[in-house]
Amino acid sequence: MAEFSASIAHEICQPLLGIAANAAASLRWLQRDVPDVEEAIAGLKDIRAGCERAANIVKALGALARQAPLQLQILKIDDVIREAIRLTQPVLTAQRVRLETGLFVDQSIVADAVQLQQLLVNLITNAVEAMAGSGRDSAVLRINSFTLNDGVEVCIEDNGPGIPADRREQIFGAFYTTKSSGLGVGLAICRAVVDAHHGRIWAQASASGGARIRVQLPTCCY
Ligand SMILES: Nc1ncnc2c1ncn2[C@@H]1O[C@H](COP(=O)(O)OP(=O)(O)O)[C@@H](O)[C@H]1O
Ligand SMILES: [Mg+2]
Structure with missing residues (x-):
């Protein structure tokens, strides 16, 4: 502290x-x-x-x-994902991002919809910013959701420059940023939200060498 x-x-x-x-x-x-x-x-x-x-x-x-306390409700993660996509649509369109979704979760979870919204918007924003900065002309954002044994997983993948292996934990710390006007709190907030839900969030490399952020949330977090 x-x-x-x-x-x-x-x-x-x-x-x-x-x-x-x-x-x-x-x-x-x-x-x-x-x-x-x-x-x-x-x-x-x-x-x-x-x-x-x-x-x-x-x-x-x-x-x-302000993270605590959670306002828990029964929700479908795919609905939260669709809402996050709707909120970020103007940026996706402006940056000409091709969006590919595979939303396959039927199961409901108990979670805070507003906090999950914030989590997903942060992750989508980071992916778009990473791809915009990499100077590629075909930005592709993939968002997938899956049912796990005891919860759900959301996977957000981009084809930007990726995150070096030795930074993949550091990026979740407060004030870590590589952007000239970045605040470096987006992923710290994501981590706090996921922790509050007793879930896990971590970064990997995507198949295209970009970043893949995986979020796992339990069906019920209390
Ligand atoms: N999808 C991504 N691709 C590449 N790097 C990323 C991605 N998401 C996050 N990062 C790295 O993690 C850092 C921290 O992200 P974040 O906490 O959201 O703060 P900010 O976006 O203000 O920099 C970013 O500056 C960037 O270096
Ligand atoms: Mg950010």
Whole structure:
């Protein structure tokens, strides 16, 4: 917890220091004999971006902290997957992602629909971002679900650059990101959601060398 608090402090402190530095610079541009408004505006834009970043970190942490208690209901995982696809459809369309689904779960589970929604949206978003960044022209996202002996599995696979084997656990830690404007809390939230449901989440390589994220959830988590 101490380590976690330290990293939160660090994450929030960075944009704040940037804001302070930009404010000081903008003031200097304006206080010149001939004020340079252009430079001051550029500084203000950076300040706005820094504020948004700090606010996003606080919001994401709120989401991470708000996990408990679960609002349990009987649901079908395939319905939650379809809803997550509907929510992310605009991004999938914009990035020209080909979506292939194989949803085969008939069995109901007891789970928190909103949290599972958040989990799936995070995973789809990461897959799309990974494929967009890899410069491929044929992005393919595969979402499959299966029935297990005592639960269900969801498998999300992309053909992006994949995750190096030695990072496949690290990515679930808070604030781990390789994106210039990433927060690195998406997968930490996913892990928290899955833990709360007594399930498992882990990363593998997909057949195409991209990432495959597997999520297993028990039929009943209490
Ligand atoms: N589908 C994926 N393909 C490749 N790398 C991924 C994928 N999903 C996650 N990652 C890696 O895990 C990191 C952490 O993801 P996440 O916690 O969602 O934070 P963020 O998306 O803000 O970077 C990403 O920055 C990326 O390096
Ligand atoms: Mg993410």
